[in-house]
Amino acid sequence: MKGNNSGLVRGTSGSPQTSLEQNSYFDIVNKNENSLTAFEEYIRDTLPKSAPIKIPKTAVVKSERKNGYSQLKYSWQHGKYKYQCRWHTRTPGAPEGQGDSWVVEKRLPGIGSGPNARPSKQYVMVGKHTNGSPKWVDKKTWNAAIRARKNGNATKKQKEMLDNGHWKA
Numbered sequence: 001m002k003g004n005n006s007g008l009v010r011g012t013s014g015s016p017q018t019s020l021e022q023n024s025y026f027d028i029v030n031k032n033e034n035s036l037t038a039f040e041e042y043i044r045d046t047l048p049k050s051a052p053i054k055i056p057k058t059a060v061v062k063s064e065r066k067n068g069y070s071q072l073k074y075s076w077q078h079g080k081y082k083y084q085c086r087w088h089t090r091t092p093g094a095p096e097g098q099g100d101s102w103v104v105e106k107r108l109p110g111i112g113s114g115p116n117a118r119p120s121k122q123y124v125m126v127g128k129h130t131n132g133s134p135k136w137v138d139k140k141t142w143n144a145a146i147r148a149r150k151n152g153n154a155t156k157k158q159k160e161m162l163d164n165g166h167w168k169a
Contacts, residue, residue: 043072051085051102052125052167053134059085068092081106087169093150101166106136126165137161 043063048055051074059074071088084105090098103124110120122139129135142165145158154162 047072047087047169048074048085050169051087051104052128053083053085053104055085066091081108083107095163098166100169102169103165104134104167105139124165126161137165 043061044057048059055074056076056078059076062073062075064071064073066088069089069091071086074085074087076083084107086103086105087100088103089100105125106123108121111117123136124139124142125134126137126142127135142161145154145162148154148158149162
């Protein structure tokens with residue numbers, strides 16, 4: 001039989017048939033697509049259930065590979081605030097025993113000019129009050145604690161804040 005470039009093999013009946021090799025490729029593609037679909041469902045439906053706050057289904061999800069760790073960012077807006085709930089694997093230099101964790105941030109966007117002008121305000125969730133409402137600390141205080149921990153001179157209060165701000169997944 002003369003070869004054709006259609007990728008199909010003609011059987012004895014004259015109908016197009018896929019070759020065994022093509023069927024093997026189709027099987028591989030289907031397995032990969034099923035794995036990807038399962039991973040997407042895990043990211044969208046299962047993982048957010050372990051977050052310290054409710055992540056809306058409408059949140060935008062971004063996957064990132066950082067220097068030495070992986071991260072997923074869930075972003076959304078509620079009222080005046082923009083929220084970001086980050087899940088990440090253990091970061092380089094993190095304390096032993098700290099595994100995959102969540103960090104929750106909220107930001108009140110600034111107003112550049114006019115009678116209500118104000119700078120942007122950023123916060124990190126570092127616990128919950130007795131009534132269950134989130135406890136927030138400003139991002140500058142959080143970043144200062146991170147720098148102190150990296151430099152080896154973090155206070156007990158700073159260490160506790162960082163530990164309380166990393167929620168186990």
